[in-house]
Amino acid sequence: MSSFSSLLPTAARGLISSCRSPLRPASMAPIVSSFQQARAASKGGRKKMMDKSKGSKPAKKGPKEFIQRDLKNIDRWALCDAMRYIRAIEVGREPTNVKYEIHVRLRTKRDGPVIRNMLRFPNPVSTESRICVICPPGSKAEQDAIAAGAVLVGEQVVFDAVKAGKIEFDRCIAHPDSMEAFNKAGLGRILGPRGLMPSAKMGTVVEDVAGRVDMLRGGTTYRERDAVIRLPIGQLGFSPEQLRDNLRHTLEQIKKDCANLNDRIYKDIYEVVLSSTNGPGFSLNGDFKTELSVDPAALQGN
Amino acid sequence: MVNLFKRMRKLKTILNVRVGEGAAILPAAASATKEFPAITRLHLTYARKMYNGHQGARHFWRNCLPRLKYYNPAIPMTVRQTDDQEGPAALTVYFAQQASKTAGLLATAELKDTHAPAPADNETAAALDVRGLGYSEIWTKVKKLTGAEEVPATAEELAELKELERLRAKAVEDRARIAALRQAKKDQERMLQEARGELEKMRQS
Numbered sequence: 001m002s003s004f005s006s007l008l009p010t011a012a013r014g015l016i017s018s019c020r021s022p023l024r025p026a027s028m029a030p031i032v033s034s035f036q037q038a039r040a041a042s043k044g045g046r047k048k049m050m051d052k053s054k055g056s057k058p059a060k061k062g063p064k065e066f067i068q069r070d071l072k073n074i075d076r077w078a079l080c081d082a083m084r085y086i087r088a089i090e091v092g093r094e095p096t097n098v099k100y101e102i103h104v105r106l107r108t109k110r111d112g113p114v115i116r117n118m119l120r121f122p123n124p125v126s127t128e129s130r131i132c133v134i135c136p137p138g139s140k141a142e143q144d145a146i147a148a149g150a151v152l153v154g155e156q157v158v159f160d161a162v163k164a165g166k167i168e169f170d171r172c173i174a175h176p177d178s179m180e181a182f183n184k185a186g187l188g189r190i191l192g193p194r195g196l197m198p199s200a201k202m203g204t205v206v207e208d209v210a211g212r213v214d215m216l217r218g219g220t221t222y223r224e225r226d227a228v229i230r231l232p233i234g235q236l237g238f239s240p241e242q243l244r245d246n247l248r249h250t251l252e253q254i255k256k257d258c259a260n261l262n263d264r265i266y267k268d269i270y271e272v273v274l275s276s277t278n279g280p281g282f283s284l285n286g287d288f289k290t291e292l293s294v295d296p297a298a299l300q301g302n
Numbered sequence: 303m304v305n306l307f308k309r310m311r312k313l314k315t316i317l318n319v320r321v322g323e324g325a326a327i328l329p330a331a332a333s334a335t336k337e338f339p340a341i342t343r344l345h346l347t348y349a350r351k352m353y354n355g356h357q358g359a360r361h362f363w364r365n366c367l368p369r370l371k372y373y374n375p376a377i378p379m380t381v382r383q384t385d386d387q388e389g390p391a392a393l394t395v396y397f398a399q400q401a402s403k404t405a406g407l408l409a410t411a412e413l414k415d416t417h418a419p420a421p422a423d424n425e426t427a428a429a430l431d432v433r434g435l436g437y438s439e440i441w442t443k444v445k446k447l448t449g450a451e452e453v454p455a456t457a458e459e460l461a462e463l464k465e466l467e468r469l470r471a472k473a474v475e476d477r478a479r480i481a482a483l484r485q486a487k488k489d490q491e492r493m494l495q496e497a498r499g500e501l502e503k504m505r506q507s
Contacts, residue, residue, distance in 0.1 A: 069306045075313065088319050088372035092346065092363050092381030105303055228303045273303075280313055298376035302343075 065109050066227045071271060076285035079247070079274070080240050080293040086279045087236065087299060095237035095302055098277045099125065102247065104229040104254055105271040112265050114224040115257045122249055123242045125220065125232050134158050134182055134198065135175035144210035155181055162187050173212055174198035174205050229254060236276065239300035244288060247272075314466060321459050323441050324366030326450035328374050331398065338449030340398040342425055343378040344370070347417045348391040348432075350383050355434030359391040362437040366444075373453055382417040391433040393440065394418040395447060401426045408447050 090098050132152040135142050142153050152158055152169055155178050172191065174182055182198070191197045198205050222231040233250055234243045251269065258267040275281040289296060334340040346367070348359035363381050371379055392415040401409070409428035421427040430447065432440045444450065
């Protein structure tokens with residue numbers, strides 16, 4: 001009996017064993033035999049599943065695109081109305097610290113390239129960061145860096161200032177030629193924990209020092225994550241016109257980014273949400289104001 | 303991005319900005335009377351912790367000030383948190399030209415709030431001492447001082463408020479129900495696990 005059943009697939013074996021003739025003397029305790037049966041059946045089941053997966057396509061992984069719901073049914077706001085609410089919710093906070101943010105939802109596939117870029121606003125959002133440049137004194141890079149607006153430029157000057165504990169800059173860039181001197185100076189202990197160490201990986205060790213300084217000073221980087229681009233676009237004290245200009249500039253740039261992608265990849269702006277540091281998100285309908293809106297001049301300052 | 307329905311549900315909370323204590327229009331240049339002149343700005347100072355009666359001032363900022371700001375978007379309102387528990391908890395109201403008639407009764411002249419900005423030439427400041435007061439009491443005082451006109455909630459807003467309250471109560475119920483279901487499932491699983499353990503023991507012995 002056993003040799004015969006071993007030739008059959010396991011599933012069939014389970015089947016047979018379950019309809020054995022009652023004449024056959026029970027050799028095992030009833031609990032154990034039923035346990036074995038159950039195991040055989042489950043084993044057969046698993047094998048069946050594996051066969052199926054081998055033959056046909058692999059299991060479905062879910063939708064290829066991010067879900068796009070119909071935005072007709074949701075509340076959407078004009079810019080001024082959304083600003084009025086946000087300003088009410090953020091009342092009493094420092095108008096330069098609190099930022100308006102936008103979340104741009106894209107119509108896109110789940111895989112494929114993402115948008116990543118840098119932009120400069122017509123009205124700068126953050127106060128310009130102070131930049132330190134480490135480069136050989138007297139070189140062309142030094143002159144360029146100063147011309148581009150770096151605060152602290154040089155080699156030994158910078159090292160001395162840092163060692164004395166005077167770190168009066170927010171970003172640090174180095175020229176490859178002075179990396180040797182920089183490594184000798186051993187400033188890793190001071191600059192490392194502050195995140196100011198220049199490294200090629202972060203793009204802060206570059207030949208074109210001036211260009212990088214220019215970019216770091218007033219630019220904002222943004223990237224798409226899970227089909228959403230999030231970036232701050234204004235301080236709370238901004239007037240609706242200032243915010244509108246920044247918004248328009250940003251959306252134009254994102255549209256350009258979408259168009260610049262590969263031909264086969266299609267991306268498109270689907271929803272724009274205005275939010276703030278502590279506030280909720282208001283989906284914008286593209287209007288500047290409605291007839292019920294307050295005077296836009298009232299929506300600025302504190 | 304968060305699910306659309308969740309976002310829209312969360313956004314219902316902006317109803318709180320429109321309805322409740324503090325939903326009032328302060329006299330502006332157009333609506334000013336002799337008794338209640340126009341308000342140019344507000345400033346609130348209080349200490350970070352609640353000790354020594356600073357709690358009400360903070361609650362006033364959290365509860366009433368957003369509504370005031372919503373209905374009076376053009377009036378600058380500033381808040382200053384200090385670390386000085388002994389310092390003042392004061393609400394300074396700046397009137398155009400002279401202060402209101404009620405300011406003499408309500409405001410404390412000797413209150414020295416150094417964090418409040420100095421009044422301009424055409425402004426008069428009246429400081430309310432709000433130490434030890436609850437936020438509702440502060441709001442009543444502010445109403446009396448400024449002559450603010452409350453904006454009554456519309457019928458739709460009240461209905462929406464009622465609906466939200468109903469949903470909140472329902473959520474409590476549902477939460478308990480789901481917790482019970484999950485617990486029952488967990489218990490069942492644990493029981494099966496234990497039974498399997500006993501079986502193992504039987505086989506080994």
